[in-house]
Structure formats: structure tokens, C-alpha cells
Amino acid sequence: MARYAGLAALLLVWASATAEPGTTVVRTIRLVLAGFPEPPGRENPGAAEPQATDTERAGHLAVSAGRILRLHGWGLAPGDTLAPDWAWRWQPGAVARTLLGTLAAPADAALQVTAGTASGSVSLAALDAGAPLPVPNVAATADLLPTPQRVSGAGDADFPALVAGPGGDLWCAWVSFDGRGDTIHLAQYTAGRWESRGTIPSARGRVSRVALAAPDTDRLVAVWGQEDHGTWDLYSAVFTEGRWRKRVRVTRTPGSDLNHQVIADANGRVWLAWQAFEGSFAHIRLAWWEQGKWAPSILVSEARANQWAPALTAGPDGQLYIAWDSCEAGNYDIYLRSMRDGRLSDIRRITDGPEYEANVSLACEPGGRLWIAYDRGEADWGALEHAAALHRERQVAIRCLEGEALTAPPLPELEAGAAAPFAENGRLFADARGQVWLLLRRTLRNSTWDLVAHRFDGHRWSRPLLLPDSAGRSDMAATLAATADGSSWVAWASDAAEGGSIHHAVFAAPLPAGTPAPERLSFAAVPAPTAVGTTWQARERPVGRFGREGFTLYQGDLHRHTELAACHPFTHGSVQDAYRYALDAAQLDFIALMAPLHGGDAYRWHLQQKLASLFSVDGTLVALSGAECLTPSGAPGAVFLERPERAVTPAAAATAWSELVVGRGTDGDLAVLYARDATALPAEPGQGPHLVAPLEGPADCAGAPSSAAPDARASTAAPTPDTWWLTRTARAAVVAGTGHRAVSTRTHLWAGYLTRESILTALHRRRAYIGPPTLTLHFSAQDRPLGSVVYPAGKPLNLRVQVSGAAGMRLELLRDGQPVERVDVADSGEAELTYTHTGPSPDGCAYAVRLVTESGEQCWTTPIWVAAERAPRR
Known part of the structure; x- marks a missing residue:
């Protein structure tokens, strides 16, 4: 909180050239100073540095009238320092440094910059004109930036909404986390400052985001997502006469409702669009609020594929526009629909390239021209060879709709x-x-x-x-x-x-007014994309039986990072990127997002858990959330906890891991070991981690030991792999995940109807194998599934393996890690292997299946353990 203390009392005024010379105005100045490369002859870092060079790298800031309220570095180098007297000292380096200073000074004052022995000044009145200016005699430039004011108070604040509402004032709402749960706060900007207007009383627990609309000058309408008994629905409340009215439930579907947007049109009608998981897909729905109540929603999208992230705007003639993105054509494209007089137009496709085109935003000029901005990424986004890097390319793209013509406005120049x-x-x-x-x-x-x-x-x-x-x-x-x-x-x-x-905090600032150009630029027309049918096809899930019980085969990724991990934040992509990948590009049935090994703040852990709940939809996707840790042996591990608030620090996660290994935990808790050696192997069967990912680990993350795996893929073993996890005492399911690198291997699970509980149960009962997405494998002993412990009591035991999707591979059955039977898979990709275990086995043994390609890539199953005698029931 201390870093914002000097900011909380600032008066928000955008300085302009018309300010009276003696009027004190708060301004934020950006000062960019040239870097200082190493002087010639100082290649040895330990050598004495010339005093002149040390002096040149020191400087300070002053103002001729008024005072400096705040000075902080923006992208400084390690070792650079700032002093309380508005001075600085840089480490050697040719990279320019940037300082942001907040001043309370009149327009006729001057900004004074000293760097080494040189000094110069620039008048604030000149900066008020808006253009960057050089500082005379100093290798620096200065320009004016918006001055933000902190709107939120205590607690972590996120997902703000801003609207001009009752009284003509600005109103801002946001979701706040106090360490236990979420609340929605409201603030009003009045008389030059933000004033708290309390919270929405009925919005507590887990809240996804809040949106605001002002249908008239007397009321605010808030819409938010909230979890209730495991289901995420949308709720609304009206703020009028200084208080919130009773909460109203807007949606009542079993799937999650998310990514909602609201606007109010010129007639005072409030429109709400959102992404609704219904059946097997997410659709776009639209509802409106009029005369104090919500009308039944209507379906906007039509394709049998997931639709994402709607945007809304209203034109001056009363026409409503709804845009969203969908992978229905095999990659993400932007789609648009409009409504006039209660009738929806046909769906119009805005983009048709092979690139990732998503996350749309809309705005309509007073003249009626519609602006459409969206993200553009690489082609074949989420393909297997790039699966670990979901954020390799991302740029903004813009289209405009003028009447029926689609046009391409110029793009803004981006800073180099x-x-x-x-x-x-x-x-x-x-x-x-x-x-x-x-x-x-x-x-x-x-x-x-x-x-x-x-x-x-x-x-x-x-x-x-x-x-x-x-x-x-x-x-x-x-x-x-x-x-x-x-x-x-x-x-x-x-x-x-x-x-x-x-x-996390919420800020607000006014933007400079600017002057409209006297002549409006005409934009070049672009060909209109043609409508296409749905080409995206859902993957069919294999089914099978073990004895009398039927199962479905699911596949997923049990170790994926996002930008919430500090390691490689520009590579992994956002949490929503990960769920897009899981649902559309990879068509996973379950996915686990991992909190970083080096820790993180409580809010990020809460956000990751909350979004896992939001995107978990029975029958569609199970989203888990894990916390990485170091095990007592020093090997990397992770935990999935039924009560996730326990694991908010690496120490807490490590403690939970140790407790699980000893006591095996509750049905909702799982311990994962990422290691290629037996340092954590228990001496007694039934103890130890629930899951083992022996050929991959969370490498390249801050604080993590480097991986010992010879190859980045979880499916690749060393020429003579250590198969300690196949021994009789390990009793752990073999799993795999992406980690930081692209992999083609997934975790496959035989489970019941797809729910969080069924996936956790399948992991606890070890019905898992690792292999490519196309591999279907059925491994049993006397109709007992892989992962079972069987007690033959001296009688012969029949083992059976059936595979499909394994063309070009060799199928092996291993006993305690050593092959006992082999068969080459036919060109059709199908094979079957049978084997009879004929004891005695005084100490027990473990049978597992391995598939090997000519290039050495391997797929593994969890063993079936043959025990000498039945263990006592725990």
C-alpha cells in the first residue's frame, strides 16, 4: 500500500494549455534519460571506475515552483537507485531509463533536470501542448502523461467497470478480494475525487467480474457472475437513491455463464450479452432489461462449436451490434450480428484468415460508423508443435463497417x-x-x-x-x-x-481531449469474408468396459503454465488462452493449471482457483488447479487440494505434499512427483505420491532445479530409462503434462461421466496411461483395470492389452520394468497381447505396458500390481 500513498490524495486534472499561469495543476511527467555504456578500457568489472563516469550517471529532478509529489522508476535496470530527495544513480548500461514524476505546479513553472554536470529545464506550459520535448543540455526528453488516481481501497481489486451514471458523475465498480472471498465495491467521482459507495450486499463468495450500465440519470444496473453451489450464473441489482435494490438472478443454466458485457442504449434499455455453456458448447446469448425487469434471453450464435467473449455497442439510430469469436471454421474468427426493432440480422463473418483472431471490441461513432478491434495471432494457434507457447504472436487488428461495406482503417504506430x-x-x-x-x-x-x-x-x-x-x-x-x-x-x-x-488495485484517469481533424479520412474497402459452414468437429471419446463396469476414455494435460507464473510470462498466454486451447485446439477433457514453484500472491492463487471453477463444466471440461513445490528430497512436486486455500505459498504446498505422502489425504487431495530417480520412493506399498510424472518436470521456472530429462517431451525416455515407478512399492499413477515445452503426450484416464469428482477418482484409482492423443489402450488383469492391485492367491492371472492408434510402434509387457512379452503393431495401428502370470510371487510384482517407436519415443501405462496376499483394509 505504501507505493500508492503519495497518489491517493492527488486531484485528477488533465493539464491543458489554457490553465491559468498561477493555477496549481497536478501533472505526470515522463522523463526518458539516455543510457551510459561501459567506458572504453573497462572490460574488467572489478576495475576502478572513473569518477566522471560515476558522476554522469547520477542526477536529480526539481521544479521551479510547486512541489514534486512522487518520483518512481519505470523499467529501471538492476542496481539503479532512487533517493527521497528526487535523485537517482544508474548502473552502467546503454539502455535508456525512464522516470515518472508527479508534480503539483503552475503552468509557468519549469521542470529542472540535472544529469551529471549538465542541467537543463523545460517549461510545463510547453509540455502542456502534448508533444515530447528535449531537455536542453541534457540527453533526455520529457512529455506529459495522464495522472491516475487510485479508486480502490484495501484488498486486491480487479475487473473494473466504468460508466457515467446518476447525477452525471462517473461511477466505478470492481471485484475486491480480502483474503477470504470476493465482494463488489462501488465508487463515485464527485467534486474532483473518488468516494466509496459501499458494496453490493448480496455479491459475496466467488465473483467472476462486474459490468455497469446507466439507463437514465437516476439508476445504475450492475451485472455480475457469482458461484452458487458449484454453478456460475449471472445476477443483477439496481442502485438508486443511494442504495442497492434486491438482487435478481438473470440466468439459471447448469453450465457456467461468463464474459458478460452490458450497455445502455439511448432509449434507456439495458442490453446484456454473455457466453453461456449449454450442452456440449458455449453459445452467445442476449437479454435486455426494461421497465425494471429482465426479458427472457435469446440465442445469438448458431454453430455447434464454442463461441467466445461477446462485445456490445449501440449506434445513434438505435441499432444494436453484437460481436464474438468462434473456432467453428477451424480457427478463431470474428462474427457480427445486429438487432433493430427486436429483429436479429443474419450472422456476418468479419474475418476469414488462418490466424488466431479473437477478443473483439466494438465502438460506434456518432455518424454511425462501426469500429471493430480484435487480437490477431499466429496461424495454427494451439497446434501440437506449439502447444506450450500459446502466446507467440499477438497484435491488434481493426476493421470498420460503414453501411454494408467492410473497410480497413490505418493502424496506430507502435513504439519501437x-x-x-x-x-x-x-x-x-x-x-x-x-x-x-x-x-x-x-x-x-x-x-x-x-x-x-x-x-x-x-x-x-x-x-x-x-x-x-x-x-x-x-x-x-x-x-x-x-x-x-x-x-x-x-x-x-x-x-x-x-x-x-x-x-492489485484499480485506477482511473481522464484522457486528453484533443481536436478532431477538419477532414475525415476515407478507409479502403476490403473484401467481405464469405460465410462458411462449421468445419470444426468434436473429438469422439472411446468407451470400454472392465468387467461389468463401463468407462469412457478421457485425455488431458496435468501440468500447464499460464502468465500467472512469473517464468516466461510472454510465452504461456493468459488463463483464458489455456482454456481456449483445452476446449477447442486440443479438445482436452481435463486440464490442470499450475501455480509457480517460486510462489505467488494469495490473490493470484485465488484467481486461478476461481477460474478453474468457472471453466469446469460437467460433460465438457474438468479444470484443476495445482501448486508446485519442492519435496523433502529436493525433487520437484505439486499438490492438488480439495481445500485449495491451504497452498498459497511454496512452504504450505511442500507441507501439504509431505502430509499427503504419509497419510494419502482425502479423496480430493493429490500429490504429484516430478522426478527421474527413486529418492522419494517409499519403503512400504500404499505410501508415497499419488501421481508420478517421471519424464518431465517444471524446469526453467524461477527456483526450480533443472530437469534431468534428456528430451523436452514427456513421452521420451533415455536409452536405458530408470523405471523405478514400475516397482511393487511405488503404487502411483503415471501422468504427463506440457510444463514449459510443447509435447504430444497426454494423460489418458478411464473414468465415468466427466465431472471433477470422476477425474479425481480415476487419478486416485490410477486408471491412467500416457501417450499421444490418438492412442487408445485397454490394459486389464482378470477384468480389473490398470492401476489395480490384484491378489491371485497362487492361481494363474490372465493379463490382456488392446491398443489402437499405435501404428509403427512396438508393444511390450513389462514385469518389474523388464520385458516379458513383445508384439509389433500392425499398419492398422491395432494390436492385442495376452499373457498369463503364474506365481508364486512371494514379494509381489508390477506389470506395465510400454509402446516404443523406431525413433525411441515411448508411452507408458500405470502398472497392475500383483500382491502376495491381501493387505488389511484401511
Whole structure:
């Protein structure tokens, strides 16, 4: 909280050239100073440094009138320091440094910069004109940025919504986490400051996000997602006369309702669009609020494929526009539909390229021109060879719809020198004068995304305008609104990750007004994509029987990272990217997202758990959440806990892991071991980890030991692999996951109807094998499934293996890790192997199946353990 202490009392005023010379105005100045390369002859870091060079790297900031309220570094180098007297000292390095200073000073004051022995000044009145200016005599430039004010209070704040509402004031709502659960807070901007207006009393527990609309000058309508007895539905409440009215339940479907958006049109009708999981797919639905109640919803999308992330806007003529993205054509494209006088138009396809095109935003100019912004990524997004890197490319793309013509406006120029070439999660807003704002998440420095704003004046885009205090995840979108006087405002959430300790807060700031261009630019027409049928096809799940009991074969990924892990944040993608991949590109039945080995804050762990619940839909997808840890032996491990709040730190996760290994835990708890040696192998059967991923581990993550695996793929073993997990005492299911690298191997489970409980049960009962997506394997002993412990009591035991989808592989049955039977798989990919175990086995043994390709890639099953005598029931 201390890092924002100087910001909380700032008066939010965008400085302009018309300010009176003696009027004190709060401004945020960006100062970019040139770097200092190593001096010639100082290749030895231990050598003495010339005093002059040390002096040149020191400097300080001052203002001729008024005072400095805050100075902080933005993307400084390790070892750079700032002092309380607004001074700094840099480490050697040619990279430019950026400082952000907040000043309370009159327009006739001057910003004074000293760097080494040089000094210079630039007038604040000149900076108020908006363009960056060089600082005379100093290798530096200065420009003006929006001045943010913190809106949220205590607790981690996320998912803000901003609207101009009752009284003509701005209103901001957000989801706050207090360490136990979520609440929705409301604040009003009045008399130059943000004032708390309390919370929505009935919105508690787990809340997905909140959206606001103002149908008139007397009321606010809030819509949010909330979990109730494992089901996520949408709820709404009206704020009027200073208090919230009774909560109303908007949706009542068994699947999750999410990614909702609301707007109010000029007639005071509130529109709500959302993504609804119904049956086997997610669809887009639309509902409206009028005369104090919600009308029944209507279905907007039509294809039998998942539809994602709707956007809404209303035109000046009362026409409503709804856009979304879908993989129905085999890759993500943007689709659009409109409604006038209660009638929906035909679905219009906006994009048809092979690239990833998703996360759409809409805005409509006063003249009726519709703007459509969306993310554009690589072709074949989520393909197996790129499965671990879901965020390799991401840029903004824009289209406009003018009448029936689709046009391509120019794109804003993006700043050079960014840490990674990403510009995404664009949010559009059109003001009353016809100017269009585009807010983007940019990777301008290492390990975080910042918000930048671009203004289109009708002819060209403005320079990128950095929003201070906006560091955050790629999926932290901005929200925009206009006040009664036409001023444009933006609110956003930040996780302050660049400051070391992570704390999530909501900020807001006014944007500079600008001047519309006298001539409006005409955009070039682009060919309209043609409508196509649904080409995406759902994968069929094999079924089988073990004895009298029927099962379905599911496949999934039990170790996937997202940007919530600090390691490789620009590579993994967002949490929603991971669930898109699971549902559409990979068609997984279950997926486990892992909290990082080096720890993280409680809110990120809570968010990961909450989103796992949100995207878990019975019959469609089971989403698990795990926490990585180091086991007592030093090997990497992880835990899945029924009560996830226990594992918010690496120490807590490690303690939980040890407790599970000794006591095996409850039915909802699982311990995973990532290791290629037997350091954690128990001496007695029935103890030890529930799951073993022996050929992969969470390498390359901060604090993690390097992987001993010779290859990145979980399906690849060393030429003479250590098969300790196949011994009689291990009693663990063999599993696999993506980790940080692309893999073609998945965890396959024989289970009942797809629910979280059935997947956890199948893992506890070890009905698992690892192999490529196409491999179907049935392994049994006397009709008992793989993972079983059987007691033949001296009688012969018949083992049977059936495989399909294994062309070009050799099928082997192993006893205690040594082959006892082999068969080559036919070109059809099918094979069958039978074997009879004929004791005696005084100490017991373990049978497992391995499939090997000519290139050495291997697939493994969990063993079937043959015990000498039945163990006493626990």
C-alpha cells in the first residue's frame, strides 16, 4: 500500500494549455534519460571506475515552483537507485531509463533536470501542448502523461467497470478480494475525487467480474457472475437513491455463464450479452432489461462449436451490434450480428484468415460508423508443435463497417524497442465528437504488460500515451466512459508487479481531449469474408468396459503454465488462452493449471482457483488447479487440494505434499512427483505420491532445479530409462503434462461421466496411461483395470492389452520394468497381447505396458500390481 500513498490524495486534472499561469495543476511527467555504456578500457568489472563516469550517471529532478509529489522508476535496470530527495544513480548500461514524476505546479513553472554536470529545464506550459520535448543540455526528453488516481481501497481489486451514471458523475465498480472471498465495491467521482459507495450486499463468495450500465440519470444496473453451489450464473441489482435494490438472478443454466458485457442504449434499455455453456458448447446469448425487469434471453450464435467473449455497442439510430469469436471454421474468427426493432440480422463473418483472431471490441461513432478491434495471432494457434507457447504472436487488428461495406482503417504506430512485440486486448471507445480511442496492453518492458492509449482524430492516430501504474496481466482490460461534459475517462486494474510485491488495485484517469481533424479520412474497402459452414468437429471419446463396469476414455494435460507464473510470462498466454486451447485446439477433457514453484500472491492463487471453477463444466471440461513445490528430497512436486486455500505459498504446498505422502489425504487431495530417480520412493506399498510424472518436470521456472530429462517431451525416455515407478512399492499413477515445452503426450484416464469428482477418482484409482492423443489402450488383469492391485492367491492371472492408434510402434509387457512379452503393431495401428502370470510371487510384482517407436519415443501405462496376499483394509 505504501507505493500508492503519495497518489491517493492527488486531484485528477488533465493539464491543458489554457490553465491559468498561477493555477496549481497536478501533472505526470515522463522523463526518458539516455543510457551510459561501459567506458572504453573497462572490460574488467572489478576495475576502478572513473569518477566522471560515476558522476554522469547520477542526477536529480526539481521544479521551479510547486512541489514534486512522487518520483518512481519505470523499467529501471538492476542496481539503479532512487533517493527521497528526487535523485537517482544508474548502473552502467546503454539502455535508456525512464522516470515518472508527479508534480503539483503552475503552468509557468519549469521542470529542472540535472544529469551529471549538465542541467537543463523545460517549461510545463510547453509540455502542456502534448508533444515530447528535449531537455536542453541534457540527453533526455520529457512529455506529459495522464495522472491516475487510485479508486480502490484495501484488498486486491480487479475487473473494473466504468460508466457515467446518476447525477452525471462517473461511477466505478470492481471485484475486491480480502483474503477470504470476493465482494463488489462501488465508487463515485464527485467534486474532483473518488468516494466509496459501499458494496453490493448480496455479491459475496466467488465473483467472476462486474459490468455497469446507466439507463437514465437516476439508476445504475450492475451485472455480475457469482458461484452458487458449484454453478456460475449471472445476477443483477439496481442502485438508486443511494442504495442497492434486491438482487435478481438473470440466468439459471447448469453450465457456467461468463464474459458478460452490458450497455445502455439511448432509449434507456439495458442490453446484456454473455457466453453461456449449454450442452456440449458455449453459445452467445442476449437479454435486455426494461421497465425494471429482465426479458427472457435469446440465442445469438448458431454453430455447434464454442463461441467466445461477446462485445456490445449501440449506434445513434438505435441499432444494436453484437460481436464474438468462434473456432467453428477451424480457427478463431470474428462474427457480427445486429438487432433493430427486436429483429436479429443474419450472422456476418468479419474475418476469414488462418490466424488466431479473437477478443473483439466494438465502438460506434456518432455518424454511425462501426469500429471493430480484435487480437490477431499466429496461424495454427494451439497446434501440437506449439502447444506450450500459446502466446507467440499477438497484435491488434481493426476493421470498420460503414453501411454494408467492410473497410480497413490505418493502424496506430507502435513504439519501437518493446520488450516483446505484443499489442493486444484492445478496447475501443468513441466520444461525442467522433474521435475514437483504442486502449492496448503492450509489452514495453520485461515481464509485464502496460496500457497505452491511442486517439484517432478522424484522420490519423495520436502517439501512444502510456498510462502510469498500469502494469498487469495481458487479460486486464481497460474500461472507458464519457462524462456529461464530454470528457473521456479510462479505468483499469494493475497488479503492480514491477514493484516486487504484488498488489492489485484499480485506477482511473481522464484522457486528453484533443481536436478532431477538419477532414475525415476515407478507409479502403476490403473484401467481405464469405460465410462458411462449421468445419470444426468434436473429438469422439472411446468407451470400454472392465468387467461389468463401463468407462469412457478421457485425455488431458496435468501440468500447464499460464502468465500467472512469473517464468516466461510472454510465452504461456493468459488463463483464458489455456482454456481456449483445452476446449477447442486440443479438445482436452481435463486440464490442470499450475501455480509457480517460486510462489505467488494469495490473490493470484485465488484467481486461478476461481477460474478453474468457472471453466469446469460437467460433460465438457474438468479444470484443476495445482501448486508446485519442492519435496523433502529436493525433487520437484505439486499438490492438488480439495481445500485449495491451504497452498498459497511454496512452504504450505511442500507441507501439504509431505502430509499427503504419509497419510494419502482425502479423496480430493493429490500429490504429484516430478522426478527421474527413486529418492522419494517409499519403503512400504500404499505410501508415497499419488501421481508420478517421471519424464518431465517444471524446469526453467524461477527456483526450480533443472530437469534431468534428456528430451523436452514427456513421452521420451533415455536409452536405458530408470523405471523405478514400475516397482511393487511405488503404487502411483503415471501422468504427463506440457510444463514449459510443447509435447504430444497426454494423460489418458478411464473414468465415468466427466465431472471433477470422476477425474479425481480415476487419478486416485490410477486408471491412467500416457501417450499421444490418438492412442487408445485397454490394459486389464482378470477384468480389473490398470492401476489395480490384484491378489491371485497362487492361481494363474490372465493379463490382456488392446491398443489402437499405435501404428509403427512396438508393444511390450513389462514385469518389474523388464520385458516379458513383445508384439509389433500392425499398419492398422491395432494390436492385442495376452499373457498369463503364474506365481508364486512371494514379494509381489508390477506389470506395465510400454509402446516404443523406431525413433525411441515411448508411452507408458500405470502398472497392475500383483500382491502376495491381501493387505488389511484401511
